[in-house]
Amino acid sequence: MKNLVRAVLAAAACTLGTLAQAQAWPAKPVRIVVPYPPGGAVDVVTRKMAAKLQAQTGQTFYVDNKAGATGTIGIASVVQSPADGYTLVANDTTYALLPHIFKKLPFDPVASLEPVAAFVFAPMGVVVKADSKFKNLGELIATGKAEAHKLSYGTGGAGTMPHFATEALGIATGASFLHVPFKGAGEATTAMLSGTIDFQIASTPGVMGLVKGGKARLLAVSGVRRLPALPDVPTFAEAGVKNFGVVNFTGLWAPKGTPQPIVADPALPRTGRNQGERLLLVDRKSTRLNSSHEWISRMPSSA
Numbered sequence: 065m066k067n068l069v070r071a072v073l074a075a076a077a078c079t080l081g082t083l084a085q086a087q088a089w090p091a092k093p094v095r096i097v098v099p100y101p102p103g104g105a106v107d108v109v110t111r112k113m114a115a116k117l118q119a120q121t122g123q124t125f126y127v128d129n130k131a132g133a134t135g136t137i138g139i140a141s142v143v144q145s146p147a148d149g150y151t152l153v154a155n156d157t158t159y160a161l162l163p164h165i166f167k168k169l170p171f172d173p174v175a176s177l178e179p180v181a182a183f184v185f186a187p188m189g190v191v192v193k194a195d196s197k198f199k200n201l202g203e204l205i206a207t208g209k210a211e212a213h214k215l216s217y218g219t220g221g222a223g224t225m226p227h228f229a230t231e232a233l234g235i236a237t238g239a240s241f242l243h244v245p246f247k248g249a250g251e252a253t254t255a256m257l258s259g260t261i262d263f264q265i266a267s268t269p270g271v272m273g274l275v276k277g278g279k280a281r282l283l284a285v286s287g288v289r290r291l292p293a294l295p296d297v298p299t300f301a302e303a304g305v306k307n308f309g310v311v312n313f314t315g316l317w318a319p320k321g322t323p324q325p326i327v328a329d330p331a332l333p334r335t336g337r338n339q340g341e342r343l344l345l346v347d348r349k350s351t352r353l354n355s356s357h358e359w360i361s362r363m364p365s366s367a
Contacts, residue, residue, distance in 0.1 A: 097152070149318060187286040188312050190252075204283060
């Protein structure tokens, strides 16, 4: 009986210690690893979210870019970090694709990380430089059909969500494009602006500033209706491509074993929902915006 009492008391003390740790969170700076170079959509959205979280909690949230191997290098570094809530990783839909890209990963994408929340579900769009000869999506697709692999597009690397999205556009329309992979989405955007490549499909957060600033143009965006921030840009359906519903999400994960009160902290998804709408990246009518812990828990096993 004494041994049983000691065991119960020890378990209770351990539980109380975990709860105390979670209740004090964040008591020190929180590092958010972005497994891609600076300048891409994941980096842009995560930095905005970190600033919002810092203002909300009074604690420092900072971004640490650890790029390479379609994001797996940065993710692996987080998997190996202490499960204390002070190291998180941000990623997009590419995370759900990793098991289908690599025969072997340095981590288990389902079991190694604890899903925290999805920040934003953002439409993706076809982007060209401001003075591109392509004035609409129909012209670009017509060229891609008439001259196979003549038009080049850039992405942040093979196997990323923009890579899959562009190949899906080719399949849906019968067009063929030449893939040019870069080290990150930011480099691909730079190449598009310089004319090194003809276009890219990008998540709207990563190019919104360029479009607003007159340096680039969106020929079409995914979603069921136009973006409130860009009312003159047609949807893919309006541009003649039906049933092209590619949407990119950005979310947070923590190392497996992170205390549940931290993982399911309602402040994180609430911040994501409010910030996503404030950035005008999406609205609830144009596409889904779901930042719940329950939804992201189904990724990537549901891909």
